């Protein structure tokens with residue numbers, strides 16, 4: 001079985017170091033294939049997205065590493081691209097010769113009074129402020145807005161991989177904002193999974209919030225993962241690595257979790273296509 005991680009960030013967006021450091025750590029840890037997926041540029045001020053002027057430099061940096069290390073590890077070029085309806089689309093980056101795209105709805109197209117766009121993936125404080133100032137404390141409405149964005153991304157913007165599917169739960173530890181077992185929430189999730197099932201999209205099992213201690217489960221949660229299996233939705237493992245030291249934190253646990261959910265295979269990107277590999 002190939003050891004893979006297609007979700008790596010570097011200093012080209014909000015990662016800590018240059019990508020070569022991650023490559024070297026991945027080789028040390030016995031990874032067979034890795035991919036870089038720095039955050040795509042967005043048309044507004046952002047601390048974590050890549051700057052437009054760096055996009056081509058990022059691409060040539062990763063392509064050079066592909067060549068330099070091709071005897072030791074396979075490296076692929078991706079982007080974690082933002083779908084923000086009316087503002088940012090994944091398809092805008094597809095002409096760049098990327099090997100794959102990871103699509104995420106980190107931002108919702110609502111803006112605060114000072115013009116800042118609402119980022120649900122930032123801090124609990126910002127999440128809380130958004131909920132109160134933009135959604136009148138109506139958590140159901142906010143959850144619906146999030147999954148509507150995800151559904152629209154899947155149907156209209158066709159990412160290869162869907163990032164952290166239940167990101168709306170990032171600050172929902174101990175059901176702080178809502179009961180994720182509630183029927184209304186499960187109905188919204190079911191609807192999203194049906195949308196995914198009609199496409200070729202792969203869902204990643206993102207481990208970042210788990211190894212950072214923010215949540216006690218992966219994203220998506222085990223309940224969603226089991227529903228995905230019933231619908232035969234393909235998965236891949238994702239470390240969402242921002243620092244090479246995180247490279248070793250997720251692999252074993254992620255495999256165990258996939259097996260626990262009942263998955264017997266997962267997706268592998270190699271030689272220009274996504275393909276199935278058995279989990280062992």
Ligand SMILES: [Zn+2]
Pocket residue numbers: 080104106163164
């Ligand atoms: Zn993300």
Ligand SMILES: [Zn+2]
Pocket residue numbers: 007009080240
């Ligand atoms: Zn990421």
